[in-house]
Amino acid sequence: MKILVAIKPxxxxxxxxKIKGDGSGIVLDNIKMVVNPFCxxxxxxxxxxxxxxxxxxxxxxxxxxxxxxxxRTALAMGADRAVLVEAGTDLDSLAVAKVLxxxxxxxxxxxxxxxxxxxxxxxxxxxQILAAVLGWPQATFASKVEFLADNRKANVTRxxxxxxxxxxxTLPAVVTTDLxxxxxxxxxxxxxxxxxxxxxxxxxxxxxxxxxxxxxxxxGYAPPKQRAGGGRVASVQELVEKLKNEAKxx
Amino acid sequence: xxFAFSPEQEAxxxxxxxxxxxxxxxxxxxxxxxxxxxxxxxxxxxxxxxxGAMVPEExxxxxxxxxxxxxxxxxxxxxxxxxxxxxxxHNSLCVSHILSFGSEEIKRRYLPDLASGRKLGAWGLxxxxxxxxxxxxxxxxxxxxxxxxINGSKMFITQGSVAGVxxxxxxxxxxxxxxxxxxxxxxxxxxGLSVGRKLHKLGxxxxxxxxxxxxxxxxxxxxxxxxxxxxxxxxxxNLAGGRISIAAxxxxxxxxxxxxxxxxxxxxxxxxxxIADFQAIQWMFAEMATELEAAELMTFRAAALxxxxxxxxxxxxxxxxxxxxAAMRGTIKAVQIFGGYGYTQEYPAERYxxxxxxxxxxxxxxxxxxxxxxxxxxxxx
Numbered sequence: 043m044k045i046l047v048a049i050k051p052x053x054x055x056x057x058x059x060k061i062k063g064d065g066s067g068i069v070l071d072n073i074k075m076v077v078n079p080f081c082x083x084x085x086x087x088x089x090x091x092x093x094x095x096x097x098x099x100x101x102x103x104x105x106x107x108x109x110x111x112x113x114r115t116a117l118a119m120g121a122d123r124a125v126l127v128e129a130g131t132d133l134d135s136l137a138v139a140k141v142l143x144x145x146x147x148x149x150x151x152x153x154x155x156x157x158x159x160x161x162x163x164x165x166x167x168x169x170q171i172l173a174a175v176l177g178w179p180q181a182t183f184a185s186k187v188e189f190l191a192d193n194r195k196a197n198v199t200r201x202x203x204x205x206x207x208x209x210x211x212t213l214p215a216v217v218t219t220d221l222x223x224x225x226x227x228x229x230x231x232x233x234x235x236x237x238x239x240x241x242x243x244x245x246x247x248x249x250x251x252x253x254x255x256x257x258x259x260x261x262g263y264a265p266p267k268q269r270a271g272g273g274r275v276a277s278v279q280e281l282v283e284k285l286k287n288e289a290k291x292x
Numbered sequence: 293x294x295f296a297f298s299p300e301q302e303a304x305x306x307x308x309x310x311x312x313x314x315x316x317x318x319x320x321x322x323x324x325x326x327x328x329x330x331x332x333x334x335x336x337x338x339x340x341x342x343x344g345a346m347v348p349e350e351x352x353x354x355x356x357x358x359x360x361x362x363x364x365x366x367x368x369x370x371x372x373x374x375x376x377x378x379x380x381x382h383n384s385l386c387v388s389h390i391l392s393f394g395s396e397e398i399k400r401r402y403l404p405d406l407a408s409g410r411k412l413g414a415w416g417l418x419x420x421x422x423x424x425x426x427x428x429x430x431x432x433x434x435x436x437x438x439x440x441x442i443n444g445s446k447m448f449i450t451q452g453s454v455a456g457v458x459x460x461x462x463x464x465x466x467x468x469x470x471x472x473x474x475x476x477x478x479x480x481x482x483x484g485l486s487v488g489r490k491l492h493k494l495g496x497x498x499x500x501x502x503x504x505x506x507x508x509x510x511x512x513x514x515x516x517x518x519x520x521x522x523x524x525x526x527x528x529x530n531l532a533g534g535r536i537s538i539a540a541x542x543x544x545x546x547x548x549x550x551x552x553x554x555x556x557x558x559x560x561x562x563x564x565x566x567i568a569d570f571q572a573i574q575w576m577f578a579e580m581a582t583e584l585e586a587a588e589l590m591t592f593r594a595a596a597l598x599x600x601x602x603x604x605x606x607x608x609x610x611x612x613x614x615x616x617x618a619a620m621r622g623t624i625k626a627v628q629i630f631g632g633y634g635y636t637q638e639y640p641a642e643r644y645x646x647x648x649x650x651x652x653x654x655x656x657x658x659x660x661x662x663x664x665x666x667x668x669x670x671x672x673x
Binding site for chain 1: 299300302303304306307310311339340341342345349353354355356360364
């Protein structure tokens with residue numbers, strides 16, 4: 043089975059991010075970038091499928107060339123090769139999906155696996171839009187993926203509100219991964235050394251002929267409101283009073 | 293002059309930072325208090341290629357350079373000194389001796405298991421009566437036809453009771469002194485090779501340390517690592533490389549303690565402000581950070597010299613001396629910053645302090661490093 047995995051570099055979730063003075067974005071200088079954790083889960087799932095039934099795992103990424111380091115991380119985990127479409131960070135979800143669709147059309151995988159969302163801007167859109175652009179079935183928030191009928195179909199268990207839902211999709215399909223699908227492996231030292239020699243095909247965005255004009259305009263970024271901090275109450279009565287009138291939860 | 297890690301070295305460091313944060317740091321306290329050897333975690337490090345860091349791929353290793361290896365030991369040491377010591381001693385003493393001096397046959401036979409962590413390596417030089425004066429060792433190997441019979445004992449052997457492969461130094465020609473010592477390799481369970489007491493230590497509590505006893509341990513000519521009577525000279529070369537890993541481990545322990553102390557000093561409030569606001573505390577941090585930065589530069593420079601095939605013995609001895617003493621001073625400050633809590637096992641500062649002490653003693657004491665450094669200077673090397 044040939045699986046195409048889309049990954050996105052995101053700022054390390056453990057680091058404090060700062061917003062630019064003019065509110066136009068996040069300060070990315072000196073911020074450590076990592077593979078989006080949900081994408082790592084997608085890479086892991088693809089590797090497990092390959093280990094079980096053979097095939098190829100190809101990583102794709104749309105974004106600045108510096109993201110190659112995160113692409114190499116996926117290769118160090120065990121992916122076979124990668125396609126990197128060089129672009130700015132300003133593409134919206136629709137544009138990214140359209141670019142990915144071009145890569146999918148030329149690679150012709152049996153399945154596209156990707157994180158359900160990136161932890162930087164939490165859009166949760168690209169997988170769904172990609173399926174629509176391709177005219178493929180989609181199974182989002184996967185917590186389990188099983189193959190049926192000689193890989194012509196898959197059963198995907200999805201985490202939905204209040205429980206699990208299992209759906210059947212015809213392949214090829216786009217599957218987006220949820221947190222509990224698997225626990226990604228660490229890249230081994232030999233894996234890191236091998237990744238250096240694996241192919242990363244770099245494509246120019248302009249060579250794909252995709253209209254990436256933004257449909258979404260970001261008006262501004264603002265930090266979350268500072269928490270006011272806690273206080274002590276002298277009595278249960280005062281607590282109930284505050285819960286009723288200040289917090290308005292009673 | 294380039295002061296930058298390669299993308300692969302950065303990838304290795306990032307991977308280990310995550311691994312240590314998730315799998316090592318949270319367990320270090322338990323390992324320290326129970327003294328239990330963390331076999332499962334060591335096996336996982338084997339799976340990641342850390343136990344064959346510098347072993348070429350053809351023998352099942354990761355084929356990385358000394359700088360990468362030093363980075364790995366540093367990152368592991370930040371989370372747990374004992375685990376760092378396990379990795380350092382396995383790689384730099386046992387594996388490295390076999391890799392540098394062993395015959396092709398010995399390398400094919402032992403390195404794949406050692407590099408993957410299926411077997412751990414121990415290396416025996418020190419004896420109950422011979423430490424820094426290692427030439428005074430009493431373990432003897434006597435010829436019996438073309439075979440050798442080894443009798444004697446070894447002390448403070450890291451991985452002594454958990455190893456699958458042992459490299460043992462023994463006197464083969466007493467008259468010849470330096471040129472009368474030979475290294476032999478023996479698998480665990482060999483008849484005549486037994487593990488004596490397991491030793492309880494001040495620190496590095498979950499690193500395995502034991503005594504080895506040889507009673508008519510018989511080995512064939514194929515068990516000689518290097519040449520007959522070249523064991524001592526080979527050992528001196530091997531120890532020079534080992535010093536880089538102890539320097540890296542020292543740095544890891546020092547920086548690990550500093551990170552803990554920093555987090556504490558930002559949170560701990562006295563006289564209405566975080567203690568990090570007090571200059572007395574700030575000065576301690578400034579000194580710690582500066583000394584550990586210097587240690588880091590010395591260690592990676594020695595490693596880079598080794599990687600480029602240039603002389604590094606002097607630089608490695610200096611790095612080991614300075615880094616281990618900087619770690620000791622730094623971890624003592626960390627305990628001080630934690631105050632009363634620093635003296636308890638409720639917080640990790642005291643563990644780092646106990647662990648750091650080993651680095652001033654193991655693989656050549658600070659005094660021996662000073663002798664080496666001074667001798668090299670005076671002899672104009």
